[in-house]
Amino acid sequence: MNRFLTLCVVLASAVLSVFADNDSTTTTLPDFMLVGKTRPYEEVIPAQHLDGKSLEQLNSHNVADAIRYFSGVQIKDYGGVGGVKTVDIRSMGTNHMGVFYDGIQLGNAQNGQIDLGKFSLDNIEEISLYNGQKSDIFQSAKDFGAAGTIYLRTRHPRFRDRRRYNLNLTFRTGSFGLANPSARFEYRISDRISASANMEYTYATGRYRFRYRKLFPDHTVAWDTTATRKNGDIHAFRAEAGIYGRISGGRWYAKLYYYDSEKGIPGAIVNNVWKNSQRQWDRNFFAQGSWQKTINGKWELMANAKYARDYMRYLNPDTTLMYIDNKFWQDETYVSLVAKYEILHDWDVSAAADWQWNGLDATLVNFAEPQRHTLLTSVATAWRRNGLKAQGSILGTFVFDRSSIISGTQKLGTRRKHFHEFTPAVFISWQPFEQRQFNLRAFYKKIFRMPTFNDLYYTDIGNAELKPEYVSQYNIGAVYDFFFTRSAFRTLHLSLDGYHNRITDKIIAVPKGTGQYRWMMMNIGKVRIWGLDFTASTELSLPKGITLNGRLNYTFQRAMDYSDPYDDKDAAATYRGQIAYIPKHSGSAVLGGYWWRLNLNYSFIYVGERWHNSSNIPANYEQPWYTHDLSLSYTQPISKSSLRATLEINNLLNQQYEVISNYPMPGTNFKLILQFDL
DSSP, X not given: OHHHHHHHHHHHHHHHHHHOOTTOOOOOOOSOOOTTSOOOOOOSSOEEEEEHHHHHHSOOSBHHHHHTTSTTEEEEEOSSSSOOEEEEETTSOGGGEEEEETTEEOOOTTTTOOOGGGOBSTTEEEXXXXXXXXXXXXXXXXXXXXXXXXXXXXXXXXXXXXXXXXXXXXXEEEGGGEEEEEEEEEEEOSSSEEEEEEEEEEEEOOOEEEEEEEEOTTSOEEEEXXXXXXXXXXXXEEEEXXXXXXXXXXXXXXXXXXXXXXXXXXXXXXXXXXOOOEEEEEEEEEEEEEEEEEETTTEEEEEEEEEEEEEEEEEEOOTTTOOEEEEEEEEEEEEEEEEEEEEETTEEEEEEEEEEEEEEEESOTTOOOOEEEEEEEEEEEEEEETTEEXXXXXXXXXXXXXXXXXXXXXXXXXEEEEEEEEEEEEEEEEOOOTTSEEEEEEEEEEEEEOOOHHHHHSTTTOOTTOOOEEEEEEEEEEEEEXXXXXXXXXXXXXXXXXXXXXXXXXXXXXEOSSOSSOEEEEEOOEEEEEEEEEEEEEEEEEGGGEEEEEEEEEEEEEEEEOOOTTSXXXXXXXXXOBOTTOOSEEEEEEEEEEEXXXXXXXXXXXXXXXXXXXXXXXXXXXXXXXXXXXXXXXXXXXXXXEEEEEEEEESTTOOOOEEETTEEOOOSEEEEEEEEEO
16 A cells, blocks of 8 residues: 555656646745735645734633644643643544654654643744645655644744844733743844843742533532642743844744743542642753755755754652652754755756654663664655645655663563664645636545654553554644625635544553643554634624624544454453544634724634543543633734724633543633734
């Protein structure tokens, strides 16, 4: 099958080259979003974007909160300001989602998952979500290596009226004892070089009252009480600094990032335990840079490099359970080289090679001290003619693992594992009507995911016999953009995508105990996912300078466990059951209005019924939940600067709900934000 798909991609490239025409006038636009307007359709694959203006409308403190408004996405949120927040796209699991920060992928020592709650929106200019991969073959091999990708683009310095500097000061306060000051300074060193620095501190007690109500399987009340969520405090500091430059035919940047936090872990409410004493410390540092240049209008070259070091300490002082004080260190080194060549005006090819080294150390007894070398190579081609666009790529993944074999206190030797796989992808988009922004699109992609260090080697958690996880993605959809000229409506955007994902040997992390970092890993076997994503957005211009905009997202997913029911009794119980925490129906709506200096925004999120186990029995049932959020802001110009005040009310109707079973979320809460721009 792999050889057949590879051959198809090669043959498709050859056929496309026959029809390629040097006289074509097709132009590829850069990837950007117009503030306040829907962009004309320009991408081959489904993509969702939130730019700076849209992010301001949402009642969101961090990246995870904002991503909730994308279709096809589920957020695992353990509650509170400092609670762990991870993202899952189209039911394929968190580890299939690549998160890129200014074009370079983020890593994490904790289960290979990225806690998006650590990333504030203060320094984020745009968030983009891609199913499959970006519609750009000029990218690193890692960009081809995920089932879905989130791109976080930080704010790059821009200066008006030949200004030398920009300054932004922000302060947030509100529920949970929140105190959150931040500052961003940008300076123009020369016409070609600029620099920026951003710092933020977050403190919160994390305490909030909640109603806890549980039912027996026969729907009689087990208990119904009100309590206060405790041990959810957080102290966190984040600092970033970057320098950005332009060269003839290109650009470059270098960035430093540091995050330091201490937080309590409230834990699950089980066995009538309402308070936990676990603590967690995180220190994350990385330095990264990128260089790009165009040569002779035909060649484009890019080089990326990164070094990261992550530290995490977990403390459980409760000796009635088990005293734990574990520390983890992870190092990562990464380099990437990319080249793209324009064979003809409408036919490009690219090649990329990435190398990454990871090492993990810990204070755990009998820890395997694993190391991993990963080599990724990709070859891709893109062709466009009239209303037809096509892309094909092949990614080669080569993984070399080394870990210690330990019995008791003795090292018995070294375990070595080698893995390799080739994964193809094909994307097609067609605009059948030249005068209308109506497009049909489809893609196929196969992806290969290695188990992480945590999956394989963590003492009492890892499973060294885990199998790699394979996913085949199929997507077909349509998008329509209409621009009005003689009505109150300005734009209308509609998109609809149907998809089917087939997962073999799916790896899942199941919470073990009450700590958020402790998991046990297992292969589910087979999962089959059928889904539908629908997105609609519009903008209206009314008299008196009033502007209204709205966005609606809906997702249907049927994600079922298709493991062999004859393997064991557990497989029989979960066969054809909806997998854990995946709702069949979910969606969101955002409405915004502008008038004079006022901005009023309303947002709604709905997550339908779920089960916390693939055995869909009443005991595992999780009720639907929804939230209503409201915000009002006022901007006051002050000479060449401005002051903006925003009041947010979240969970307006005091909905009592849980995203993860036994982790109650906050009720009604508020936030006051003051922003000063100079």
